[in-house]
Amino acid sequence: MPGPVKLYGIPRSRAFRCLVALEETGVEYELVPTDFTEGVKSPAFRAINPNAKIPALVDGETVLFESLAINLYLMRKYGDLWPRTVEDEGRVFQWTLWTATEIEPPQMQWAYNTFVRPADQRDPAEAAAGAERLKAPLGVLETVLADRDHLLGAAYSPADLQVSCVLYTAWFNGFDLAPFPKAKAWLDRCLNRPAVLRARNMREAA
Ligand SMILES: N[C@@H](CCC(=O)N[C@@H](CS)C(=O)NCC(=O)O)C(=O)O
Numbered sequence: 001m002p003g004p005v006k007l008y009g010i011p012r013s014r015a016f017r018c019l020v021a022l023e024e025t026g027v028e029y030e031l032v033p034t035d036f037t038e039g040v041k042s043p044a045f046r047a048i049n050p051n052a053k054i055p056a057l058v059d060g061e062t063v064l065f066e067s068l069a070i071n072l073y074l075m076r077k078y079g080d081l082w083p084r085t086v087e088d089e090g091r092v093f094q095w096t097l098w099t100a101t102e103i104e105p106p107q108m109q110w111a112y113n114t115f116v117r118p119a120d121q122r123d124p125a126e127a128a129a130g131a132e133r134l135k136a137p138l139g140v141l142e143t144v145l146a147d148r149d150h151l152l153g154a155a156y157s158p159a160d161l162q163v164s165c166v167l168y169t170a171w172f173n174g175f176d177l178a179p180f181p182k183a184k185a186w187l188d189r190c191l192n193r194p195a196v197l198r199a200r201n202m203r204e205a206a
Helices: 015-025 043-048 067-077 086-116 124-147 158-172 181-190 194-205
Strands: 005-009 029-033 056-059 062-065
Touching (some): 067 086, 124 181, 158 194
């Protein structure tokens, strides 16, 4: 009998996204504290993730890296969030790749230059450029959410989890979402779900 699913990482990292997925699925798991400075460099961790980055997941014989891929796997295998139709699966893949490519890069450009890097290494022009770039995908969300409560329709789905967990960084750290009221209300809904609050408690207490 294999033990619980093991997530390597710390809550104040991209492992947060996987903590949300784990909490949403209800699967038994163990968080193996591994930080992104020293922990990722150990030979034992590099054997799990040769990228030397967190998060990584071990589920029996299955070893995975990439936070959003880990989430797809978890939601496909455990819990009851995974969609019932191939068409909705396609939409989940679409939103997952969209958040990785359209949201994450400009958001990190803004975040690195706003609060992540030490103050003397931040470039305000870069922060402004990232914020400007982020407005385009936020505008897409605003349009899509004009006639529905969630990305695939009425119900929360893995698409909402993937996009909202990436946007948590902007939402939590004061990005101006006022021009995007539908997207803001949707983020408020997604990021205050009971499972997400359990993951947020781990992250925000850390
Ligand atoms: N695309 C990867 C990025 C992973 C990543 O960059 N993780 C950071 C922590 S949030 C890390 O481990 N950085 C260590 C390093 O770059 O040396 C994912 O989403 O899992």
